[in-house]
Amino acid sequence: MKVLVAVAEVADVEDEFEIDGLAIDEQYLNYDLNEWDDYAVEAGVQLQEAGEDVEVVSVTIGPERADETIRMALAKGVDRSIRVWDENLEGTEYLDSETKADVLAAVVEDEQPDLVLTGVQSDDTAFGATGVALAEEVGFEWAAVVNDLEYEPGNETASVHRELEGGVEEFTDVELPAVLTIQTGINEPRYASLRGIRQAQSKEIAPKTLDELGLDASVTDSDVSLTQLYEPETESDATLFEGSPDEEADQLADLLRDEGVEA
């Protein structure tokens, strides 16, 4: 069987940053593997280890810079990777979940996986929508916010837990082929071993353009456009204690005693 894992490279913003037009100035951004996708990669690799003949392929929509992140997934056991990018995507101002789902759908058509794993959300844009939109687009079944997965490679149904609000889990049986959006905590993502890192160097990252996927450039046309990006006015009216750590702790201790906290 084949498992396709959608792996996003996301940007983390430094504490102090500046905004340049409709984006955060590049110098304040640090790129990394999306936290949720790290768990999705682990889930995929665990299936590969559990079954005979399970291939795990990752797909990323992103520029060449993302290869570094993709190598991390390869080092953790992903067999090969696909990276989709071209000048049309490069020129897309706001890559919304609909566009991402359309692009990923073309990769699904190409690869014909039995199971697609995505993260619940990307840490930076937090759409939380790409996985389920993709499922609908390719006619797969799906389950969102999965924090437990029981699946024997080859079976027709996967049993999952969906993590609802307030500490309630829903048990659901999902027919394959399916897209599962993976929640953090579902497993313990491994660290890449030295051997894994070495092996990753010789694994394939296949670059693809929209054209090569049989997609028209118009797939990046979106009705949704970003018109403002700003730092929200702080709603903070917190009293901040200042000084050396000892002085800060002293004031904080007085406050806590006032609030009735006793040693």
Place this chain on the structure above:
Amino acid sequence: MSDILAVAEHRRGDLRDVSFELVTAGRELADAADGDLHVAVIGGDVDGFADELNREGVDMVHTVSEGEEFNHDIYTQSVEALADEIDPELLVLPNTVNGLDYAPAVANALSLPLVTDAIDVEYGDEPAVTREMYGSKVETVVEVDADRVALTIRPGEWPPAEGTGDAEISQFDVDIDESAVRSTVTGYQEVGGGDVDITDADVLVSVGRGIEEEENIALVEALADTLGATLSSSRPIVDNGWLPKNRQVGQSGKVVTPDVYIAIGISGAVQHVAGMKGADTIVAINTDASAPIYDLADYGVADDLFDVVPALIEEFGGEPPAL
């Protein structure tokens, strides 16, 4: 007509709070668009739910008697059918775990642009939606250039609708295509029980990813011990297996309302805040003075927890552990 369709959410016999917030948001949008507000409820005790949903400003409630609990295949088909019938300009759905389990599918099936996790919506010529990015560090406005749009709204951002309306309540029959129902909900389970009940505590010392390493948990444990407080945490600490699930505060953990909540190395993500915003006094220790936790905090120390926490332990006569 520029009508609005909002879809309620319920679980195990009760409408969830967000349903009434959807009515408020839907009414605002219906006013702006000069249209009617339709509310739909799918599955469970739809007649009872319809009565409850008939709040001020609702023009019509549609009941779909299909199943007891949420199933996304049923919801997707039902909302598609309702949207075909009502032809709403805006489809307003909850940005909840279940909302995100069908909204993207419905939007995709109906070829509607989708904007998730809205915290504000202005309705001018076209809808302009405010949403956050980068863990609440920035806000963005996105404009949608389409006649028909799907939105999910963040719980807790709109007040619940009140009063009693004079909505027409009508049953809506959907021809469910059973072959497209390929998932089955088989049960539920409450998780996170155990020895400690953080919802009982008067004082919570709560730790987040700023603690960096499992070994360092001893530091906040020592603070909690010294203060006679209970230790809780944000999600990553539980995901990492450093504290058990019953210590997790937030949307998928526990909702706590202590007298004092001391957030240490916690950024204040929306899903965390959902669990602690009701605390009386909120204290934050976080190096990043612009972290969203400070929007809620009453007091704070924007300094390194590894300096402040040991000093605080000593203030109360305790002994900080050697790390």
